[in-house]
Amino acid sequence: MVPPLAVLHLDTDLVATDKPPGLLVHPSALDAHEERTALHSLQAQLGERLFPLHRLDKATSGVLLFARSREAARHWGPAFETGAVSKRYLALVRGWPPAAGEVDYPLARDPELPSAGQVRVPAVTRYQRLACFDWPFQVDGAHPSSRYALVQVSPLTGRRHQIRRHFKHIAHPLVGDSTHGKGAHNRAVALWLGVQRLWLHAASLELPGGLRIEAACGPEWAALSA
Template identity: 55%
Template sequence: MHEPLTILWHDAHAIAVYKPAGWLVHRTGLDAGETRFVVQTLRDQIGQHVYPVHRLDKGTCGVLLLALHSAAARQLSMAFAGHAVRKRYLALVRGWAPDTAEVDHPLRPDDALPDAPAQSAHTRVQCLARLDWPEAADPRFPSTRVSLAEAWPTSGRRHQVRRHLKHLAHPIIGDATHGKGPLNRWWAQRLGLQRLWLHAWQLEVPHPETGAPLRIDSGLRWPPVAEPLAAPTLPPSAQDWQRLLCLPGWERRGG
């Protein structure tokens, strides 16, 4: 049995949970060995059918919204398809990211044919903080630099945040597809675990019944508060993030 999912918000129409890193949203034949699924676990946890209306990658943790009946599922799915949703992500990225950036870079679906047209995709990026780690992952440099970046995707292409940060030459630490394996392993040794450092921080969507703005927050704090106060109320993968944000040496940039 898995630990119960942390419920961030719910009413009669929808429910938001904290998706742990390493969990799939629902069963898929592409990852037949996985046993942790949000849809099935939440259904059993609350004794009610749930309807996924968007997805997060397996490695991504944070806010995941699901509908509780078919009419709400239709409304929420239309909101996501119509780009009426605001999503904010946090990412730990390689190097010192620019203070702000606009990435307007079309993306071809991962499983598309080579001659398939790319689809428009846009992401805004802001650097929240930089960290100069006093050890060298690369012998050419005396230290190793990372940044805490905030990303707002205004379109909803698959793996968009990961691919756009790679396009900026600042791939997410722990991204096995778009990053560098040796650097990912180096950081895993320093941070104590191997994972994708991408966090779905906040989601704002029209309520499926009233249309009023509904904003759901994961509970992660930036700037961080003292860890002993914050960590006990957070799910384990959020505690991983809170410990990261509490490392000494972060130089705040903005946000």
């Protein structure tokens, strides 16, 4: 039996859940074979229709927010569209990026299509390095160990795959990212930590007015505690 989704917040207008990795937010043509989604599961749990206010990639875990009515969706939707919602993620990346930085790099609108010829839209991501790791296994043949870092990430815009694409752009791809990352490192870290996943977690979001919702990391993140 599939366990119910954890409810992080519930009020008259909004409901937030802690989405596990591997679960779609809503039905998608890209995963037409998937029958279970966060939207359908939470609607069944609450016995009401819900309206997604934003998205997380299927492989990403963490805070996911829904409106409980069309009116609430119309009220809160623009806050996500204009970047007025503050989001904080945790990610494990390849290498040791600078202690803090900002990636201001326009992205093609649709990451599923070739970038050439697409209009590029503004995209800005800030990050802070929380911890560095030098693990005793060899991946590229040139170094006896491999370096990774735990980073806190704040996307200031909301483009698809923005965090994953921006960290690829600065040559520190996310571990476990099968699209934008490095397969050899993904496999090596999965073997070292005993977990195969995209190491990206939506840790919190804060709405205008001060409502802050947080989702604790899963137990697999304990090895990365800063």
